[in-house]
Amino acid sequence: MMRISELTVRFGAFTAVGGVSLDVAPGTVTGLVGESGSGKSTLARAVAGLTPYRGTVTGVERGRVQMVFQDPYSSLNPRMRIGDAIAEGSRVPRARRDAEVARLLDLVSLPAAHARRYPRELSGGQRQRVAIARALAAGPDVLIADEITSALDVSVQGAVLNLIRDLRAELGLTMLFISHNLAVVRYVCDAVAVMRHGHLVEAGPVGDVIGAPSHPYTRTLLEAVPSLART
Structure with a gap:
């Protein structure tokens, strides 16, 4: 179990991530969703050891978290x-x-x-x-995928998502999957955590969060994906 406890990232007076706690069970894919600026990528970079933070990340050795970035060419x-x-x-x-x-x-x-x-x-x-x-x-013990399809043509996004599903099944990967799209998260993830303004507002099994969201912000995200809002 990778356990993130009270993780906080500050850039000067600005708090990008404020006291987030989240468990990622072994062999599962946990989605991290939110609008641009919600703090999800900053949280991921902190877990990967790329950004200084306060709080703790336990259950995974230092250096055993690998990250796949949004733009494959620049990386x-x-x-x-x-x-x-x-x-x-x-x-x-x-x-x-x-x-x-x-x-x-x-x-x-x-x-x-x-x-x-x-x-x-x-x-x-x-x-x-x-x-x-x-x-x-x-x-890696944990693989972090940070918006890995958003820079790709629509025609190839599905193929990359299918690859992630196949790799998870074949290798038993533990993953933190970052996206702004709840439809994508439902397709590849077991659980989902919703971030807004640097804070976690809702988390749980993906079917529960999408099927019966408890926070108004989650419902707003769902309404942006009509096919999910109707399910």
């Missing part, structure tokens, strides 16, 4: 071949890294030959698959 070194980018974070011996890179590329449904390519030679969806493979190379 990859344009001068580094795909295979080298994936191998960089791998924990396997150097002699086995080529085989490990091929295994990870296959895991995200990319051919092993892509290891010799550069990010500019791939599509946005392929680059995001590489970013996921690179994160998995470190053998």
Whole structure:
């Protein structure tokens, strides 16, 4: 169990995240939703050790949280071949890294030959698959996906979401999945936590929160997705 307790992030006088507590059960995907500026990405970066915070994150070793970012192009070194980018974070011996890179590329449904390519030679969806493979190379206890489909064409978003579902089923991943879209969260997540203005306003099993939201803000988010508002 990854347990986030009273996590607070401040930038000067501004409180971006104010005392958030949240449990992420092992082998589950927990969605973190809210509008832009709600603090969800800041919370994720704090859990990943990328932003200083007050409070505690327990149940996961330092360095065993990996993050996949929104823009797959800016998160990859344009001068580094795909295979080298994936191998960089791998924990396997150097002699086995080529085989490990091929295994990870296959895991995200990319051919092993892509290891010799550069990010500019791939599509946005392929680059995001590489970013996921690179994160998995470190053998994380928790994988954080931060709006990983929002920078992609609509035509490839579904394929990436299906990949996340497949990886979760195959690897038993524990994930924190960040999105502004409750329809996407319902598709990939077991539980959901709703953030507003840096605070957690509602959390629970995804079916309960979407089926019978208790907070007015959650109901507002649902109304923005008509197909969910009717269910």
